[in-house]
Amino acid sequence: MGLELYLDLLSQPCRAVYIFAKKNGIAFELRTVELLKGQHVSKGFLPANSPQMVPVLKDGDFVLHQSVAILIYLSCKYQTADHWYPPDLQARARIHEYLGWHADFIRGTFGVCLWTKVIAPLVGVQVPEEKVKRNRAAVDWALQLLEDQFLGDKAFLTGQRVTLADLMALEELMQVVALRNDVFEGRPRLAAWRGRVEAVLGADLCQETHGPILNILEQAANKQLPQIPPEAHPLMLLRLSRIP
Amino acid sequence: MGLELYLDLLSQPCRAVYIFAKKNGIPFELRTVELLKGQHLSDAFVQVNPLKKVPALKDGDFTLTESVAILLYLTRKFKVPDHWYPQELQARARVDEYMAWQHTTLRKNCLRTLWYKVMFPVFLGEPVSPETLAATLAELDATLQIFEDNSFRTRALPGGPHISLADLVAITELMHPVGAGCQIFESRPKLAAWSQRVEAAVGSLLFREAHEVILKASDFPPADASVKQKLMPRVLAMIQ
Numbered sequence: 001m002g003l004e005l006y007l008d009l010l011s012q013p014c015r016a017v018y019i020f021a022k023k024n025g026i027a028f029e030l031r032t033v034e035l036l037k038g039q040h041v042s043k044g045f046l047p048a049n050s051p052q053m054v055p056v057l058k059d060g061d062f063v064l065h066q067s068v069a070i071l072i073y074l075s076c077k078y079q080t081a082d083h084w085y086p087p088d089l090q091a092r093a094r095i096h097e098y099l100g101w102h103a104d105f106i107r108g109t110f111g112v113c114l115w116t117k118v119i120a121p122l123v124g125v126q127v128p129e130e131k132v133k134r135n136r137a138a139v140d141w142a143l144q145l146l147e148d149q150f151l152g153d154k155a156f157l158t159g160q161r162v163t164l165a166d167l168m169a170l171e172e173l174m175q176v177v178a179l180r181n182d183v184f185e186g187r188p189r190l191a192a193w194r195g196r197v198e199a200v201l202g203a204d205l206c207q208e209t210h211g212p213i214l215n216i217l218e219q220a221a222n223k224q225l226p227q228i229p230p231e232a233h234p235l236m237l238l239r240l241s242r243i244p
Numbered sequence: 245m246g247l248e249l250y251l252d253l254l255s256q257p258c259r260a261v262y263i264f265a266k267k268n269g270i271p272f273e274l275r276t277v278e279l280l281k282g283q284h285l286s287d288a289f290v291q292v293n294p295l296k297k298v299p300a301l302k303d304g305d306f307t308l309t310e311s312v313a314i315l316l317y318l319t320r321k322f323k324v325p326d327h328w329y330p331q332e333l334q335a336r337a338r339v340d341e342y343m344a345w346q347h348t349t350l351r352k353n354c355l356r357t358l359w360y361k362v363m364f365p366v367f368l369g370e371p372v373s374p375e376t377l378a379a380t381l382a383e384l385d386a387t388l389q390i391f392e393d394n395s396f397r398t399r400a401l402p403g404g405p406h407i408s409l410a411d412l413v414a415i416t417e418l419m420h421p422v423g424a425g426c427q428i429f430e431s432r433p434k435l436a437a438w439s440q441r442v443e444a445a446v447g448s449l450l451f452r453e454a455h456e457v458i459l460k461a462s463d464f465p466p467a468d469a470s471v472k473q474k475l476m477p478r479v480l481a482m483i484q
Contacts, residue, residue, distance in 0.1 A: 051390070062334050069340035076333055093308050093317040100310030101295070103347040149294055244484040 003028040005070075006046055006056040008035045009212045012111060012171040013067030014055045019209045020071055020167055023201055024080045036122070036225055038232025052235065068099055071164045083161035094158035098150060098165040102172075105142045109135060110172040112243055113179035114213075118220050122228050123236050131243050139176060143183055147190050155196055162200045170197050178213040247272040249314075250292055250300040252279045253457045256354065257311030258299045259416040263446055263454050264315055264409070268324045280367065280464065282474040296478070312343050315409050327406035342410035346417065350391060353384040354420035358461065359483055361424040367464045368472055368479070384421060388428060392435045407445040415442045416454075423458035 005021060005028045007014040021028055031045075033054050039045040040052045047063050050056055057064040057073065064070055075085040086092050112135045116127040146169065150157045157165045173194070176183050184191040198206050219225050228236065249265060249272045251258040265272050277283045277298050284296050293300040293309050301308045301317065308314055319329045330336050360380045364370045391414075418439065421428050429436035443451045467475065 066341045066344035068344045069337050073337045093313050096313035097310045100312050
């Protein structure tokens with residue numbers, strides 16, 4: 001059995017993995033795990049004994065979680081172009097530096113808007129306005145650091161070439177954009193960076209990858225989203241309760 | 245100028261970097277940045293890390309922050325034994341997987357436990373509601389269960405044949421709740437056995453030296469008003 005990737009393109013880290021694999025011509029079987037249908041908590045959608053999360057990589061008997069680990073695994077195994085994960089000591093260190101910061105300041109923060117605007121209503125709760133505001137402020141603060149401390153005057157986040165760091169960042173920002181907070185408006189440097197990353201990836205691949213999340217609010221408005229099954233509610237309510 | 249490491253052993257990632265450098269005989273100048281005195285907020289340190297966080301590394305003109313980045317940099321630059329971060333693709337992916345998992349789960353639980361149980365009431369003189377403390381400890385417990393069950397497939401971790409970066413970042417993290425007075429190993433024999441193996445692999449002397457500060461956390465003298473005022477906004481941001 002070849003490479004399998006278990007993904008839902010509504011998830012930012014899943015999109016980073018998807019876009020990386022596609023862009024680099026890595027052959028894989030896509031196993032779609034629809035989070036809104038609770039497929040991550042039902043049996044049969046994820047590899048056996050897997051924690052209830054995506055993305056997951058399965059390569060023969062080897063099962064791997066965590067987007068960063070998956071991206072590094074793919075870049076090493078398939079010997080993708082150096083610029084994605086450069087062998088140079090300092091250049092690679094910059095990528096890990098960014099990813100460490102990203103885990104603290106971006107990862108748990110930029111995904112919140114999907115939960116407050118789409119998932120909360122589907123499971124019948126409302127996230128308090130105070131938390132929504134706090135999240136918005138945290139997003140703004142992180143964007144400022146992203147622009148000033150990381151991007152600066154460079155073409156990409158860690159240097160003059162696109163890397164894994166740019167993919168992880170772009171997908172998080174797209175989540176917020178899709179939920180109607182255009183973070184690129186009024187931030188010309190970030191907007192130009194987005195343009196450069198998307199130019200590398202190609203318009204078609206971006207459209208294909210971002211399509212589902214960019215349509216999510218419209219689908220919600222038209223009541224086209226699936227019913228979240230009751231067995232998935234507890235996990236989703238727990239996640240919602242953890243929004244700071 | 246050789247290698248400089250900006251650390252405070254109160255911080256769990258700093259302890260991982262410290263132990264790693266010492267254990268592997270990497271020569272460095274220790275630049276202590278006392279967090280509880282707010283030295284990370286000083287103008288001098290902002291020159292090193294504008295994000296005002298430790299650990300930070302300076303190697304000549306090259307400055308690097310974030311513990312995982314620093315550990316991987318040291319691993320590659322000083323050609324340490326392979327078991328820390330194996331060349332073999334799958335073994336290495338396990339280490340990456342664990343470190344990524346920990347960063348968004350265990351890390352926060354351990355940090356909150358220390359602050360809500362000890363640092364807020366003792367050091368900052370701020371009461372913590374019993375509900376907040378109970379919820380924090382329950383979350384820690386749930387995460388430790390995942391950790392011990394190995395259901396996260398951290399096969400590189402408890403049970404791996406050799407110590408890796410994953411073990412090191414895990415143990416230094418878990419010593420935070422221990423420093424807060426939580427008996428996390430008592431009812432978890434697998435976890436306890438693993439922690440003893442890690443301590444033995446690191447060497448007891450070095451392990452104890454690195455953890456001396458955190459194990460005295462409940463004896464820290466209360467912060468004076470000006471320090472408290474300086475630290476409070478960042479503490480609150482960090483804890484959320």
